Amino acid sequence: MTESRQASAVSTQERAAADVIRIAHTVFTVTDLDASRDFYVGLLGLNVLHEEPGALYLRGVEDREWTLKLEQAPEAGVRHLAYRVRTDACLDGLVALAEREGLPYRWEEELDRPRLLRMQDPFGVPVAFYRESRTHRWLLQDYHLHRGPGLQRVDHVNVMTPDVGSMMAWYGERLGFRASELTEDEDGRIWAAWIQRRGGVHDLAMTNGAGPRLHHWAYWMPDAMSIIRACDILAGARQPERIERGPGRHGISNAFFLYVRDPDGHRIELYTSDYVTVDPDFETIRWQRDDPRRQTLWGAKTPRSWFEEGSRMEAFDGGWVALTESELKGMPSNVI
């Protein structure tokens, strides 16, 4: 009977916790805010929603809240990855989850968001959840104010972790994420996974590697030509080396993509043209790790840095989360 009640309680909490809407924003620390501003605002054309000494709050033209905060700091890293949830009950459910699983958590506030639940997930990733956010008039139809390639809205985040399989299972079981695609080897071990809440291809992707680290933060682009324009702009500014990979088309997600690195090495993906996953019978697409179509349906080979480098993440009590190596070693064949 107690067991049954507990199960029932868990189930209610789970249901509440499952009401994550979407990936929503992140906070990067950067070592030279002026250089970062030149890159994100001057070249990529992100829009400054708010500015204060030592920090910039940026957004795409469709974003009605800030989606990327840049914070001047001695070292570059990621403070947290934040998800928007539907109800306050969902936040309560997340607290219950944290307590049940022994995950550290605390309440914080940040600009425009009075009540942010910060916790560290079992894989060391600093995540945050919030319901309430002040929204701002978007710039979507203010085309005369769009600058650069016109980044549109936050799309997804990709995290490097040594145990993709477990992390995928945890986000699925606890938070109701569904896998749209995954990469496995012939032994059935999962090397990467794309999971979603919003009905698109992914809110969160996980890539095998020493972790937790941020692999990349992604913005949705209006079309492939705006991604080509990003390349032209970076080349015009004599910074083509900021392009790490692409443009090309992913097999996974079918997206037209470009990866760029900011002055601190944080990786940003410009991403467009994936597909819809709202149907309950959408079957997870499973790719073999060495299928060359997986990473790039077409496109140049992937540089080694793209597999090996990522941004470290802030530990719950300060400093950086220690990295754990992955037991899965090796790289796909189409790497240079």
Place this chain on the structure above:
Amino acid sequence: MTESRQASAVSTQERAAADVIRIAHTVFTVTDLDASRDFYVGLLGLNVLHEEPGALYLRGVEDREWTLKLEQAPEAGVRHLAYRVRTDACLDGLVALAEREGLPYRWEEELDRPRLLRMQDPFGVPVAFYRESRTHRWLLQDYHLHRGPGLQRVDHVNVMTPDVGSMMAWYGERLGFRASELTEDEDGRIWAAWIQRRGGVHDLAMTNGAGPRLHHWAYWMPDAMSIIRACDILAGARQPERIERGPGRHGISNAFFLYVRDPDGHRIELYTSDYVTVDPDFETIRWQRDDPRRQTLWGAKTPRSWFEEGSRMEAFDGGWVALTESELKGMPSNVI
């Protein structure tokens, strides 16, 4: 007590009924199937999933089921508009709703869908709901097989009705649709509404006019250039008159759009680049009816036919649903 129980029962039914996922497919009757094939397959490049004497089942490259059936018939019209639902319980809830509200309904089957609940909504629209559908391998990444402008997936349907306000309320209260945008006049009367379940701008739009009639059926396009290509192809085939309106950009939805008319006059919209509405605090955007930015952020004036013409819809017991005139008369100022 009885009342309370009923209320509770309704509430459970409503919750079940609310689990409509998205608009999913339609069936058009056409008077010359060969001419329709030339238009939909030969020019628009829709893909034939199945063919039988007197009927074609078509889909876009991302669609995993057929989304448009063309059926040879003596007269052109629309047999039904079909929505996909999440669970069988949802279908049961819809039956309960139909019985409670006295809406005619019956179970049907169609190709790939063994159990389709057909009913007539209170506004005379023949709608259908189904959970199960056989899915097919999509053509999304078979770019070598894409033809014409490359229609990607079903996006939404637009229905003409003399009482937009009531219809919006009914779909909202009974089926959980949320309004992303609406058009009202200075007296607060609603002339048009865009409502959604899927997290996009709309699954269903309603436009004031004698109804019920189909205003248009819409496909999502990969980008604006593919819509330009549709124009070029129609012009190349010496059928530019099939273009009724556009290309242009809507104020409402922000979409880049084109309206074409098939050989029977059925109206198809090619549509791309709208926005995401998953946030619970997304506030309905309200436009004044005479705001010139509403219909076309930019673009040529709208021809009168676009406001006046639509496809009639099949009555539950056969024949066509009789039209009811709207009490709201008049047109926006930017009509030619």
Place this chain on the structure above:
Amino acid sequence: MTESRQASAVSTQERAAADVIRIAHTVFTVTDLDASRDFYVGLLGLNVLHEEPGALYLRGVEDREWTLKLEQAPEAGVRHLAYRVRTDACLDGLVALAEREGLPYRWEEELDRPRLLRMQDPFGVPVAFYRESRTHRWLLQDYHLHRGPGLQRVDHVNVMTPDVGSMMAWYGERLGFRASELTEDEDGRIWAAWIQRRGGVHDLAMTNGAGPRLHHWAYWMPDAMSIIRACDILAGARQPERIERGPGRHGISNAFFLYVRDPDGHRIELYTSDYVTVDPDFETIRWQRDDPRRQTLWGAKTPRSWFEEGSRMEAFDGGWVALTESELKGMPSNVI
């Protein structure tokens, strides 16, 4: 013998005169330079090469010289249309031509061009010819500096005249222009002509109407999407009414086009994707005036203003050239 010598002399002069390279620049007078700057620089994104009190010198990103001068003046009009020639001998030949035909001419200078031969052609058009121009580093590959839709380079000019046939013949015989396309009626009367020196579709187009007036000045755009972007930008700035016609695709020239009107009503065409005419056996494409494919392969009907309005041109001795009505009256059928 004298006659023969004269013929020979003429022939030599003609050969020299024939070495016009291309249409090169124009000078507009405008009544509110700030408003014009907002339009041309702020919205269209033309680049300021030089600025002086009361005047702006603008260019596209590929232009190595200024191609549009805006000059503050009490009344709006066009000072001259200027062509670049290959040699000084060509300028001498043009002087001989002017003297032989009694055309007024004088030498002028303007910024970056020390020696400009200004004359009035037999149809009242103020034209100028020059060989030497100071060139500037282009901005073609400085993509980070491109603004707005990214106008690339001057493409052509279109002049309204009551006698298209004679004007086409004169530019052909005297200056070696070749017709790529023309519009005629069933009586063989020429309503419009597109003639070229540069190997493209046209440097100079002539349209039937009271003249001489400027119909439009055109810039080459990188692609159709940059023209769509121009529409979006004008709409974003709440100035969609500056779009007079388009976007669409011309039958003539096959170009994807947009016509916009500046604050004084000067008409600018944004133009792209025509074809090459360098082959000597390229046969002039002849269109019947009422062929609906001619003006717009596809696109909305043409507003009446597009046929009726133009910018007046400066007379050789000051003031404006008096207009001559055309005997050819009427409009194509696809006008609104």
Place this chain on the structure above:
Amino acid sequence: MTESRQASAVSTQERAAADVIRIAHTVFTVTDLDASRDFYVGLLGLNVLHEEPGALYLRGVEDREWTLKLEQAPEAGVRHLAYRVRTDACLDGLVALAEREGLPYRWEEELDRPRLLRMQDPFGVPVAFYRESRTHRWLLQDYHLHRGPGLQRVDHVNVMTPDVGSMMAWYGERLGFRASELTEDEDGRIWAAWIQRRGGVHDLAMTNGAGPRLHHWAYWMPDAMSIIRACDILAGARQPERIERGPGRHGISNAFFLYVRDPDGHRIELYTSDYVTVDPDFETIRWQRDDPRRQTLWGAKTPRSWFEEGSRMEAFDGGWVALTESELKGMPSNVI
């Protein structure tokens, strides 16, 4: 006196010979015509103008004559590169040039061209010149017939030669080609050159290497997106390995480009968005060989095969022209 007369004669011949209009067509031998047809027609979408046993005559949608002949043969190679000339006198001038310089030549005919002057240039390249060609109705505005990425028209040819400097000088002095861009090292040795007759960036490019060989044959594309579409189509057909390099943007020419290899290894460039060079004071753009912006303003590193591989060329008396190694060895730094 004799010397003076000879000089005068030469000068007249030179003037005549200088009237080359543009690069016009080529003939490839291929070892499996069906495989080549699948590639050129089925995937790239070139249009079959004529077909005969063992040969296909292809063209882009703007081409009014065939521009690529594929000929079944035991070995793959290039029969000739053909230029169109303005007059028969030009052909006579070219014969005089051949005799004066001891270049082998003969008259041939091919489909649609009754009189083709074939010769071998001093660098071993089999070139052909012709004035008369039967022209065909183009497909430019038959958009409904365009297939695949829509190759538009022949743009240029690129030849590998061990002596770029001499070859550039010969084509300049004898045939009036002008250099738009060139690559040199710190010792002033020329590694590559882009020379033109038509007023674009190049009709003929020369790249340092063992030669003579064909480096690539290039078609003009309507826009960058059509090049992206070519990538998607090749990937869809599971042939992404046919993409050798790109997409990217060249520093030289500013073109957006893609290089693909046909089933025999012949290299085709899809190319768009360069600039105009008709002005006589257009100064040759000179790049340092190790300037990374030169090859790719942005884009992935260039594979070694792109520098090393090319198609051999037919010798005047049959067989293949023997290759001469270049004394300039080494590669740019951005090669993988």
